[in-house]
Amino acid sequence: MIAAFDVGGTRIKIGVLNRSGEFISPFPRSIPTPSEGLKEKLNSLILEIRKNFPLEAVGISIAANVTREGCVLHATNLPISTPVDLGQILMEDLGIPVRIENDGNCAALAVSRFAGVSPEDTFVVLTLGTGVGGGIFYKGRLMDSSTGAVAELGHIVVDPAGPLCGCGKHGCLEAFIGESALVARYNISSIQPLETALQISERLEAGDTEALAVARFAGEQLGRGMAIISDIIAPRSFYVAGGVAGLGLPFLTAARESLHRQCFLRLLNRVPSVEFVREAHLLALKGAWVLVS
Ligand SMILES: [Zn+2]
Incomplete structure (x- = not known):
């Protein structure tokens, strides 16, 4: 065992x-x-x-x-x-x-074994929670590095004029769609502040328009990050996991549309698919x- x-x-x-x-x-x-x-x-x-x-x-x-x-x-x-x-x-x-x-690499390993991907596939797993991370499978192998810092996908800069990230740079994906960033964004526009991404998801399900705006914003930013990744390694799929993925279909749709608008592969009709992972926890x-x- x-x-x-x-x-x-x-x-x-x-x-x-x-x-x-x-x-x-x-x-x-x-x-x-x-x-x-x-x-x-x-x-x-x-x-x-x-x-x-x-x-x-x-x-x-x-x-x-x-x-x-x-x-x-x-x-x-x-x-x-x-x-x-x-x-x-x-x-x-x-x-x-x-x-x-x-942990991001472990998530990618799990997807490689359990999500029915083919052995030679190139795919990316994005884990969206307090931090934003992930792992990359390139032609059937987990991308690793002797430096210990590979697939730091949350620290791709999607807007250099964006907010300060915990890593010291400005405009990282994590600084836009890490859980605390999304909660802060929601609280600016809502008269009923909250503390977690799960609570944003609950308000979204209840029809809250501010929650819907946050979900779409998060999807738009994620799409920018995925487009950058996509232009480098041209994966077949992105798999999205983590608490922020609870923002559901409005988030996923915005992410797909944003990726589609911004990745080079659209010119070849090869835009990667974007899916949620089951049992992501x-x-x-x-x-x-x-x-x-
Ligand atoms: Zn960063």
């Missing part, structure tokens, strides 16, 4: 899966990400699981920049001092294979399983 973890800024999702990728009860479950001692917490979680399940390997998806060798180089929202050879340290402590990978966790299965 395989233990899989999806380590995010607010929660750690935990799974134990069999060789076929099926969750074993009572998994999946999740716990809050600790405010300190992430490495120790992961170690104790794995030891706890091992008491009840014969573990063969551990896969970890993490919201961080990670080298091919499993060294965590940089993590903005996690209680971990970097760089740290997290994969190697856990492997030595546990005596079983441990692989660790960026478990995508990175399933990708962590793919890492070691």
